Amino acid sequence: MNRILAGIIFFLFISTGYISFLVHERQQELQKLTHYTDSWSAAQLVSQYYRFESLLGLYTIDDTMNLDDVRMRLDIMLSQSDLIKEGDLGRYIESNIAHRELAVKLENTLSFLDVNLEKMNRSALQAYLKKMHTLDAPLGRLSSGALNKDVNSINNANQKIQTLYYIYSATSVLLIILSAILGVLIFYQNRNILRAHLQVKSLAEELQKSKEKLQIQNAKLEYDVYHDSLTEMNNRQLFWSDLNKTIEIAEKNHDSVTVMLFDLDRFKEVNDTYGHDAGDMLLRQISDRLVSMSLTSDTLYRLGGDEFAFLSSGLTESHAVSRAQKICEFISQPYTIYNTIINITTCVGIVISDTERRSDYLYKFADLALYEAKGEGSGKIKVFRQRMLEKLQESRTLEHDMALAIVNKEFVVYYQPIVDSFSQEIYSYEALIRWLHPLKGLLSPDSFIPVAEKTGMINEMGKAVLEIACREAACWAVPAKISVNVSPVQLSSKAFVGIVLSILKETGLPADRLELEVIESSLFTESTTPMNTLNKLRALGVKISIDDFGTGYSSLSRLSKLAFDKIKIDKSFVHSISTHEDALNIIKLITGMAKSLNMKAVAEGVETQEQLKSLQALGCDFAQGYLFGKPQPCVNEEIRNGQVVPINNRKTMP
Secondary structure (H helix, E strand, O other), X not given: OHHHHHHHHHXXXXXXXXXXXXHHHHHHHXXXXXXXXXXXXXXXXXXXXXXXXXXXXXXXXXXXOOHHHHHHHHHHHHHXXXXXXXXXXXXXXXOOHHHXXXXXXXXHHHHHHHHHHHHOOHHHHHHHHHHHHOOHHHHHHHHHHHHHHHHHHHHHHHHHHHHHHHHHHHHXXXXXXXXXHHHHHHHHHHHHHHHHHHHHHHHHHHHXXXXXXXXXXXXXXXXXXXXXXXXXXXXXXXXXXXXXXXXXXXXXXXXXXXXXXXXXXXXXXXXXXXXXXXXXXXXXXXXXXXXXXXXXXXXEEEEXXXXXXXXXXXXXXXXXXXXXXXXXXXXHOOEEEOXXXXXXXXXXXXXXXXXXXXXXXXXXXXXXXXXXXXXXXXXXXXXXXXXXXXXXXXXXXXXXXXXXXXXXXXXXXXXXXXXXXXXXXXXXXXXXXXXXXXXXXXXXXXXXXXXXXXXXXXXXXHHHHHHHHHHHHOOOOOOOEEEEEOOHHHHXXXXXXXXXXXXXXXXXXXXXXXXXXXXXXXXXXXXXXXXXXXXXXXXXXXXXXXXXXXXXXXXXXXXXXXXXXXXXEOHHHHHOOOOOHHHHHHHXXXXXXXXXXXXXXXXXXXXXXXXXXXXXXXXXXXXXXXXOOOOEOOOOXXXXXXXXXXXXXXXXXX
16 A cells, blocks of 8 residues: 555646656746747838838828838838848748748848938839838738748647636645645645636637737728829729739720829919918818729729829710719809808819720820810810820920030020100010020920920020020110010029129129110919019119010009019000000000009000000000011111111111
């Protein structure tokens, strides 16, 4: 019996020792699992990448965002990239070929952005973002794989501990029978095991919560990537993705692809008048209306700012135009914002193509149609035509030729006299730019000035005209004045005053002999630069004339702010002075207003003696037109030599 008891005790002793060893080993495993470094590190790395990707995507579509925010997020990503090379996560990645390849791609992507971020524009970043999207799914699988690995490890450890608990409980019964001491030991061991079990259970619950939280965050990040934060509409990124998918499906089904671009007319005025909060509220209301249209087979997007897009397939041109009209009608209904009724319209550009399958070309064609629609006024709808592309190509060719023309000095100045309405003596000359094109010959300013203003080349062109005109006028024996037209672009430059003073000094022309002609629209803008520029020039002695008066939106109060020296009456009123009483009354009003403000009135486009007599009767001070001379490459010799002769007494026109 004693031998049996001794044997049992010895067996139990060995069993107890072995089980204690197993418990200790399981506790060590649990201690390692409490760090959950694989899943946690992977989740943190993936979460930071998604955040960086989302921020980079928002930067490419939001011009107000600062690049420093993107750089800071990139630096955070770079600081965490070491996690994939060391520790438990590093060992986990090294254990799998796919994970090692993913780590290399991620490191290369971040390294490329680290070097080239500040060098890349928004378009380049947008293109590179598509490459970054290819890492989203593999990173998700990496995070899920690490999490599943840890969960499986915990479950296995928990199952082992549960089995060990049952074995040890059975053994404890024998120990209680054999010895109180053994029972006490079993009690303590059992308590340790139970504690470990609860720890594992708590850890499993924590990991489950972390998993659910990560899934929610991933879903939100994925939503934010493809939806506009202000209106919650589909965004530009999703537009390009859907456009490519639509093209693929349409090509298989031999359908047409329809792309519409539309932006709001005078939306900037809403922001300027009512504030950006009101503008944001207006955009949200517009998006709600668009969504409420229930275009089940079609998709609407907000591309950014006040620009929206529509995407569909299989539509005919008439159906597409009808759909665009419906959208315009929905948008044009009045809006109530802050107890204020706001009306707004939209222009639409449409492209319908059965053959073109390049997404960027379809977008460009729709944009060309939109540009032409906006050029015709508010609420216009235009369908892309080949002539629009040809017009764009002609414009680009003109830009190229114009750049060469500035270098080759192909621009020349023609001069047209401005005479005293009563004595008909030459008072001044207006300098008019012409382009001696090597292939097209002599070109009028109407054919190239708009392009020059758009490209900014008007600054160099205007400077050249001003210099030529001042140098010519400085040589005249008769000190007639010289008038030079100034573009709104030139007036918007703070350096323009310095340019004028430099030319006057270089040519030796007195400031009071120079007259600058400006149009109404260039002055009455949000910027104060044009007005400040003209005030400075006028203080130096330069005369200022307002050109084409009557065609803009000037008021008496606005005119009085600058106190112009002359008002030039637009030729459209002069041509109708003999046939339309309204034109006569307008000219009478302008001349009277000029006299009340101590200004001189100049009538443009005078071609007949009858027009001149009417202007004389109205008290118009000066006249300009074909009646007195067409624009010529040089001034009359009488001005050069010092003899002043009335125009009507000359044998030849200047």
